[in-house]
Amino acid sequence: MRIVLASQSPSRLGILRSGGIEPHVHPAHVDEDALLAGLADAPATAVATLAAAKARAVAADHPDDVVIGADSMLLLDGELQGKPHTVDATVARWKAQAGKTAHLLTGHCIIFGDRAVQDTASTAVTFADVPDADIEAYARSGEPLECAGAFTLEALGGWFIDRIEGDPSSVIGLSMPLVRRALYSFGLNVSDFWA
Numbered sequence: 001m002r003i004v005l006a007s008q009s010p011s012r013l014g015i016l017r018s019g020g021i022e023p024h025v026h027p028a029h030v031d032e033d034a035l036l037a038g039l040a041d042a043p044a045t046a047v048a049t050l051a052a053a054k055a056r057a058v059a060a061d062h063p064d065d066v067v068i069g070a071d072s073m074l075l076l077d078g079e080l081q082g083k084p085h086t087v088d089a090t091v092a093r094w095k096a097q098a099g100k101t102a103h104l105l106t107g108h109c110i111i112f113g114d115r116a117v118q119d120t121a122s123t124a125v126t127f128a129d130v131p132d133a134d135i136e137a138y139a140r141s142g143e144p145l146e147c148a149g150a151f152t153l154e155a156l157g158g159w160f161i162d163r164i165e166g167d168p169s170s171v172i173g174l175s176m177p178l179v180r181r182a183l184y185s186f187g188l189n190v191s192d193f194w195a
Helices: 010-018 032-036 043-059 087-097 132-141 156-160 168-172 176-185
Strands: 003-005 066-076 079-081 101-112 115-127 161-165
Touching: 003 010, 010 168, 032 043, 043 066, 043 079, 043 101, 043 115, 066 087, 087 132, 101 168, 101 176, 115 168, 115 176, 132 156, 156 161, 168 176
Parallel strands: 003 066
Antiparallel strands: 066 079, 066 101, 101 115, 115 161
């Protein structure tokens, strides 16, 4: 039995590794746009739905393992923000969020056999009031282009976050407390998976 991460996120992989787990990585490929259609008014449901689709997409291939699917988006001014993908979109996003507090929502679906735990972690993130030169340098670094909310907490982006309120691991991409509770609900221990 092992942990299977249904994600190609280096941040999620890093969280598990730093917690003593070397997961099997099996990225899920789902049509996120189709799944999000009609869920814009329910942000927590939207990220949980994406997480569940990812977990379910690979669970059949790993019936004896614990499969973790996750998805993160930033809720800023009432709208979900995904990955910016480009330098220009990253700069625009940072100009919109600088000096504000938003909520990083991370949906989780953890499957073990015929049981599943689905939940969303919400953490308030207060962004610094950052000058244009740093915004542009950060965007050009490439680091935030494939990150929900156009930032990382654990790397260069950490310079530009004033405060978080909630679970720091969920901001990085995977809530260790939420995953721990799911494992316990399955009658498993975290230490069962330590490398």
